[in-house]
Amino acid sequence: MSVAVRFAPSPTGMLHVGNIRLALINWLFARSHGGSFLLRLDDTDLERSTAEFAAGIERDLGWLGLDWDRFARQSDRLDRYHLAMEALKRSGRLYPCYETAEELSLKRKSLLGRSLPPIYDRSALKLTDEDRARLEGEGRRPHWRFLLRHDPVEWDDLVRGPQHFHGRDLSDPVLIREDGRILYTLSSIVDDIELGITHVIRGEDHVANTAVQIQLWQALDGPVPTFAHLPLLSDATGAALSKRLGSIGISHLRDEEGVEPMAINSLLAKLGTSDAIEARLTLAELVAEFDMAKVSRGAPKFDPEELKRLNARVLHATPFQSIATRLEAKGYAGVDEVFWNAVRANLSRLDDIAEWWHVAREPIQPVIEDAEFAAAAASLLPAEPWDDTTWSAWTGAVKTATGRKGKALFMPLRQALTGLDHGPELKNLLPLIGRERAGARLAGQVS
Structure with a gap:
């Protein structure tokens, strides 16, 4: 069986590091197994989904190098969800409920007040045809719930290991809203079945949803995929990573912070795994090193400072070509x-x-604290051409002539030549400055 995974963001906002970690792990899993990666835009939230956000998602993934083999939009597949809805109604697994939001809230509060789980009581199943006609005559429109079987639900999770739930401990989920909108729980399963998704890799906040959705896969006669539920990212202190934190947005990291795509990929691919976090220059390297068995169950910590350090290491290793x-x-x-x-x-x-x-x-203002020393050094500048041996030969001559050594020798030369007290090795920088500019700067001239 060929591996097929999907990344299914909603175009209701921009991607952040938590989204990208899931996209990257799915992408690496697919590539390491010779499988396919589907980008699916879950864009049925018409009020919040925008073309701008959709374009931004594609732009961010492309910038990171996470290409997709297939593409789908849920807004193009509404007819498929309605067919599934009708099939569930015919099989008796989808039933109408007429409680208002306020009534449901009171039921939940009552159960919680008695230290009971807020599981729907299925009172709608007791309604007669006359009851439903009366409620609709009062202007109520039903929402539709999926009837769960009170059977054990089990799966072997690629990250969490064996998982076990019992149907009686789960609440029948709403699949259709009062306004007729089909909710994500149904549309996502229809897509996964029809688009041949073999592995669902997502956050551990979906574990309980998976127990519900497995029954829905079975009710729609679809093959149940293999699951991997990843622990969610936390911040550097271990607290939950806020989605409202603008600094974790991919567009912010790219456009404002100047972060390299492979720095992000290198960090997110290794966070929460047994591998050391090291700079990698290509996705191919990350694919070769990827193994889902290396993912631990502990919450990985995203530290922006670590990303900055890794970004520098990526640049330091990047060849000119x-x-x-x-x-x-x-x-x-x-x-x-x-x-x-x-x-x-x-x-x-x-x-x-x-x-x-x-x-x-370009012209700079040199820093000259000892003009006599600078002049002596200028008089000893060798003839060009210069290379990476010139600095050593020149400073050796200056040391002999002036008796200076160590920081007392090198720092005044650096400040005169660059106007700074830090920077690249001067054996490499000096040939780029050139003899004429170096001489002028040692003389205190802006050059």
């Missing part, structure tokens, strides 16, 4: 492989390259 097109698109067409190799170890985000381009190629 992999970044050249992006550099040109960002306006850094003059950056060549020599320049990239000289400065990449000092980048936290790609746009940091602008600082070192300015230092190497």
